Amino acid sequence: MESNEKHQGGAFVSFVLLDQVEFSFKQLAADLQKDWGITLEDTDIDNEQQSLICTIDGILATVSLMPAPVPNDEAIQNAHTNFHWSEAVAVAEAHQAHLLIAMLPHDQSSIDTGILMVKICASALKQPTATGINTLGSVLAPDFYIHYAHTSLQEGDFPIMNLVFFGLYSRDEGKTICSYTYGLRNFGKMEMEVLDSEQEIGSILELLVDISSYVITSDVRLRDGETIGFTEEQKLSISFSPAYAIDGESLKIGF
Template sequence: MLENGFVLLNSHEFDIHKLINDLKTDWGISAQVEQHQDSFILNIGDFLCAIALMPAPIPNGEAIQFAKGNYYCPNAVAAAEAHKAHLMVTVMNQAENSEVAGMSLYSKIVSGCLKQENATSVYTSGTVYTADFYQKVAKEYLPNNEIPIMIWVYVGLGQNEQGNQLYTSGMAKFGKDEMEILNSKINMGTLHASLSSMCSYIISSGLVLKDGETIGFSAEQKWAISHSKSVYAPSEFSLKIDIQ
């Protein structure tokens, strides 16, 4: 499996024919579909995709909880609270495909699902994005083969007496370590932009960062990298980027 996520619906309905038409119209994607009650298998090139209609909210208020951290979408919590059903969207590869190609297809399918009249948002990459935001970003970046980092990798933000704390959620699906910036006194906006840019560059270039190396965006910038137990990232270990 390359990726899976959950499109939140305000009613228990899903029009597979609309999705197939929207994929063709918006992205030029042709899909062969097999239906098994409320589940659908889509064969798209070398990828196998599954969409399952689930007649209930995501359990334990999970989507609502993770929606609270989305600083891009002020209405994310309200959208999550209103959902009554959801679509589980999964993309799997059947051949040697790149993670970027798989994620691009995943985002196009999710964007198509979000065009359903009862779709409000999507729970993916560690947070909840409203339908309009996710579709806008996908449409802006994917046609140009650019990395829509804000919908592929969530950058969590926090503060304590030691300074600003940031972590990534989503790098693992590209075969990369999650990253953290800890106890930094640098402005949060600068840190967020730097970490997001790093994620985008690492994904697009295939760069593998290792313990003891440095990274930066100019000859003057040399931020030390260390590999150790995660503090905030959703993984056992993470790369710490020393930006002070």
């Protein structure tokens, strides 16, 4: 059975959490220029509607101030998945407003669209009212997001930590570890999982990060029944079946 990569990439959407209904679009424009050399026109910002609508390199980018929490307690629910950040749930519970940030590509690649999303979100997160970002099925800390955005993009690397979330959990009280990706579908790729591994947590995460970066940047299609490895000796099995930690189906990496 082939994975056949049936999920197509497309629009990118994220929500920047705010602790009050306050955000400066003028400051965002200044930060985008300073951080990434992105120049906005005065007409791109609608102060009355508290929104930004512009086209950057052919990608329609929108940022809208929403004077209420993210609907349906989505941010609070997603915050529970972030094992990196102990304050994620409290921050999600406390937010009073949010920015709805969306990138809508025309013919641009999902990689270019995702990178533009990262740049705009990273600059928006610099403002004092920004307390977190609800994205990739989780809630990430501003300093985490900003650090990986600048570190990766300034070195010419793909910002994998900003565009794919790597979750961890155990099904046997910590005897073994499971991990999953959330975000590969945005690039037309299947999500991946490692189930009940006896390897160290760091090794599991490093493996999924490396494979995720590889399939996105090299546009690789993994297939059921094949193997993958990063050394001549490493041959990890690939299987395709219903997912455990996420919706739909996933590729299981034997590790």
